[in-house]
Amino acid sequence: MIHEPVIDEFDKHLSLQGRSPHTRRLYRGRLLDIAQQLTPRSLLDATPSDLEAWRAALTVADISVVSYVAGVRVFYAWLAAAGRIPSNPALTMPIPRLGRRLPRPIGDDDLQMAILHAFGRVRAWLVLAGYAGLRCCEIATLRRDCIFERVSRPYMIVHGKGDKERAVPMSQYVWTELKLFGLPRRGWIFPRLDGLIGHTPPGSVTRYGNLHLRDCGLDETMHQLRHRFGTVGYQATGEIRELQEVMGHADISTTALYAAHSNPRAAALVDAVQPRATLRIVRDDSGA
Known part of the structure; x- marks a missing residue:
């Protein structure tokens, strides 16, 4: 099993920030994935190309991609701020743009x-x-x-x-x-x-x-x-x-x-532009 001490250090940093155990598990999981891909190199040696290759291999939904990339960016921003790496290789990682979706309630x-x-x-x-x-x-x-x-x-x-x-x-x-x-x-x-x-x-x-x-x-x-x-x-x-x-x-x-x-105002608007009652509704019985 891959073990990188820097992941444990990062986890301790997140704990001191008050991040939830759930968030910390998610971040750790993503970093272990990247560490596996980089073997035998360290996470400290990752290049923008390495991280983009990891990002390109993700097969999860776009909303999960955004979450995964966010955790990796936080990790490398922490390393760069601490002077552990010369620059942040995660800055250029592409992420999908998420549009706002309306709730879809169960009946x-x-x-x-x-x-x-x-x-x-x-x-x-x-x-x-x-x-x-x-x-x-x-x-x-x-x-x-x-x-x-x-x-x-x-x-x-x-x-x-x-x-x-x-x-x-x-x-x-x-x-x-x-x-x-x-x-x-x-x-x-x-x-x-x-x-x-x-x-x-x-x-x-x-x-x-x-x-x-x-x-x-x-x-x-x-x-x-x-x-x-x-x-x-x-x-x-x-x-x-x-x-x-x-x-x-x-x-x-x-x-x-x-x-x-x-x-209700939107519903009233839609009702206002409907056809008069005299318009016959045509039903297609052709099976087409």
Whole structure:
């Protein structure tokens, strides 16, 4: 197995910066990939051509490419700033341009059907994603001491991106589902099941949640359950600032995307330009 001490040094640097364990694992994984490609040379010897070759070999989605390249750029910027390398070879790495995509929420009937056919922790994950708006990484890291039920309105403290905390109110339904799942007295709500200490990896929440949705005949992903929460939440209240706080968006422009599904003026505009009722709808029965 490849071992480069500089990766451990970088990981320690990220830890001191307060970067989350999830982010640090992602960065480490990408650097190990590059180190494998460079063998027997070191990461310190990488050239722009080496990094571009690694980038060109990536077969993941564009959004993942952006994330992978970002981590490599942070690493080499750190090395250059510390004088460990003469220049930053990652500056010219090409990345795809990502356009803003609207949320694609799962339908209410599909979500309820998926929950009815789920058991144990997978059922709890679906409920937390669809009816509390949690990301998979937030579900994985939920702790018992962050669940507050002995108050007038139960809520939970969620550790979001960048390890930022936010309070998320729990509906009676969400709280009841968590109780039925069986909350531990302390520690992680969803501990690992492989004998190791710690919480269930976020990737496992995503993987097994998505597998269950596939088994139910659905094409949606776990993240689209969160899309459902945001879309329905905005349609019901029109409160974009409150939705931003509950969903943990750093930029309100991200939250604003959920408003695109609830625009009565746009709907009225489309209705206004439709044909008169006297226009006959032609149906093609030719089978073409």
